[in-house]
Amino acid sequence: MATIEDVAKLAGLSRTTVSRVINNHPYVSQTKRQQVLHAMKELGYVPNSSARSLRNQRTGIIAVLIPRVTNLFFSKFIETLEITISKSDYQLIVCQTQYSKEKELTYLDLLKTRQIDGVIMASLENDWKEVHPYLQYGPIILVNEYEEKADVPTISLNQKRGAYEATEHLIKLGHKRIAYCCGQHKSNVAKEREKGFKQALIDYQLIIDEELTYRKADDIESGREIIKSIIHLQKPPTAIFTGSDEVAAGIIAEAKRVGWSIPENLAVVGFDNQPIAELLQPPITTVHQPVQEMAEKAALVLFNKIHNKVSTEILSLPLKLIIRASTVGEESEVKEMVSR
Amino acid sequence: MATIEDVAKLAGLSRTTVSRVINNHPYVSQTKRQQVLHAMKELGYVPNSSARSLRNQRTGIIAVLIPRVTNLFFSKFIETLEITISKSDYQLIVCQTQYSKEKELTYLDLLKTRQIDGVIMASLENDWKEVHPYLQYGPIILVNEYEEKADVPTISLNQKRGAYEATEHLIKLGHKRIAYCCGQHKSNVAKEREKGFKQALIDYQLIIDEELTYRKADDIESGREIIKSIIHLQKPPTAIFTGSDEVAAGIIAEAKRVGWSIPENLAVVGFDNQPIAELLQPPITTVHQPVQEMAEKAALVLFNKIHNKVSTEILSLPLKLIIRASTVGEESEVKEMVSR
DNA sequence: TTGAAAGCGCTAACAT
């Protein structure tokens, strides 16, 4: 591997001059610049990034913390994030916490050891007081997940409002017994959604029934389980609000299996607006989250932080309800369209 | 930020001794070890990884190249890969080539600049002669994708066999006009599947009709497009083999929209065995790929390469056909079960 | 406009 020294020798110049050429510094004559460029090419020289990192105190790498990558919400987030930061020649280290506090802290250690220039936390397992000390080692921003006590830039989605609108939609369709089911990992996202859901019930004078509340649903299988439990209820719900399209898909599949019609026997609302939401029979009414905007904004804000532009931006992006046949069946849809 | 020097001073010892403690070297007395440990704790000392990388010529980071992360096949691969390598304290940089040759080479440059210790290529855009020179900078292994000319460890899936079995399944159900549709990015994966598909037709004396061959289908939308094209054919196919469950899902959704029954009017085979395959109406017959095993094996093989254990392993893992109602309708399924 | 030299923080060969 050729070093800067080798290039300097071959070009008959000093390391300094070579470095100047590498970094596009002024005060290098055209002739010498050419000599250096030529020597670099001849040797196939490429600067060693560990040496640069050590010297410059920056690695050009950032880390993103998520629970797991096989969740379309997070993979979409990472897709956009990686594309965005790579435009600035940054690399992305993916850190799956798997909902573990210990793993989360282990990944934050990357900041301590200076392996990365900054962290985007798209999930949060620990109490903020555990995370806070890491701020002395480098910038951290909170995205998607959020935390009152956190004194860092935060980009979140208006989960409460999103959940409220979805619930209101069900209420306006005449539903009075609405089940709630979301994931639960001490996440504020889940908490805010629950707030929005309950607020809607309150605003429309409906009763909140804890029997109809499920808090550990986060995949297809758990959706199925919920139906298995619901069918034994004396007074089953007529509608159900869920925290993800996957859960909704599981619910719909199992409900159909036991002979229920959707939405006649049970109206179902999903969350995320994943591609499958449109494909299922019936297509799922769901809440679209602007993941891409969130990722782009996250990259921007973290870069600002890294370059010491002091920002403590707190941003909340709006969600959007997308109405499909899992709440408004074919017939009622027609009716509604006519009535417009 | 405390350095090793600070720790040494505080402990009243040399940098060497501190380094020995950090790296668990022998020949450090218990007393001094304790002194060092104590000083480290007091200063909140953590070794600087850039300095270690520079000195040790290893970064503890590997890169994985994929087209994009929002594809369940690849996100599942990355999920398992990250979990596996993190057990050995390695970090994973995700590189999305977006099917671009230039981007692929840019990411391979990480090897040149020594930002990473090795590369797992789960996709391949360039000709091997473009990639080959990078081997002098560090280990590269090929996973999923493969290439005759490549002189590197390769872990692939037996795509030809998988496609053959899926096609044979359709033939045995009595289909004679079978459409083929796969993605095409000069990928050998696609080529091998096509070979398997055609071999099956040949073995059963069926005609290969180029009119029924689609080669740029890789998402839901392209599946829909294919149906739009097929319905205008004079002699439409009675079955269709696809390269992904997403394409199959698009085909099924659109076919139903135009009033076709699946599998009565068109039998559909997917690929990947994604969770949605089971949820759709009808559930999709598909080919399961052992992604997790592949990822675990990939980590193992790359680590071996990194530690100079010379292996040029070429491995091919088997695929498995999973039969569901998109090829074998409810009734025929019953028949078949009875006939067993 | 160019170069000499110090030093980023660490490890290892060598000496004791």
Added chain:
DNA sequence: ATGTTAGCGCTTTCAA
């Protein structure tokens, strides 16, 4: 068992 010292490859003062 412990310390001295050279150097990994780079950038940046400082001096010329």
